[in-house]
Amino acid sequence: MTSSEAARPLRSDAVRSRKLLVEAAAAAFAEHGAAVSVSQIAERAGIGKGTVFRHFPTKGDLLAAIICENMHHLVAVGERLLQAEDPAEGLREFMSAAVELQTKDRAFCQVVHGEARGHPDVLKGQEELDAVTEALTDRARRSGAIRADITGQDVMLLMSGIYQTAAPRLATQPQLWRRYLRLAFDGMQAVNAEDLPASEA
Structure with a gap:
């Protein structure tokens, strides 16, 4: 991703998927701890695993957020x-x-x-x-x-x-x-x- 692409505002559908992802990740981590997998989080959020990595390049980035x-x-x-x-x-x-x-x-x-x-x-x-x-x-x-x-x-x-x-x-x-x-x-x-x-x- 280029710096100009990173600076672009997220489209409404991307904002929605990110919100669902963060909410699902927060609930999964709170319930199961840091060992929960990206696949489990994606399934919980109702989005694809690839979408998770488009928002957060690594699981560590998602955990940190x-x-x-x-x-x-x-x-x-x-x-x-x-x-x-x-x-x-x-x-x-x-x-x-x-x-x-x-x-x-x-x-x-x-x-x-x-x-x-x-x-x-x-x-x-x-x-x-x-x-x-x-x-x-x-x-x-x-x-x-x-x-x-x-x-x-x-x-x-x-x-x-x-x-x-x-x-x-x-x-x-x-x-x-x-x-x-x-x-x-x-x-x-x-x-x-x-x-x-x-x-x-």
Whole structure:
């Protein structure tokens, strides 16, 4: 495809097929994880396999597009919560939104930390997500709402860990993650606690 062809606006039928494809891919990845095949996605969308590759040259590009939509959603949530009156509640609500997304989308963690991790769009989305997480953490930290030695990276890893802890039982206890989020957040607010070991240790 030439640069001039790439710059042309999509025809209405192409826009429709792309929309069906993205919706089908998002649902398939969320339900089955990143291992779902392009053929399965195409069948679910009611389009040909070739149409998938006309819109997304590789499966990794398609995965990245879906994951980046989720990342952008979380970034928007975080930016809104930076205006929350209570910094601690803003951070807790953000963590809740992030963990809940993971429980509903099996591919999210798989892709961010696996198959499409090095995709340029995913890397950019990760940078934006890291930045808003650090901003929310810093705001809560400066207000005294959480321990002074907690970083945005700590929060990012905790959000993933909370999901991973609850994941084996989510099929029968879909809200179990909330228990571990409460435990983690209570620990983040601990007072008179020993300093955390250095993150490099």
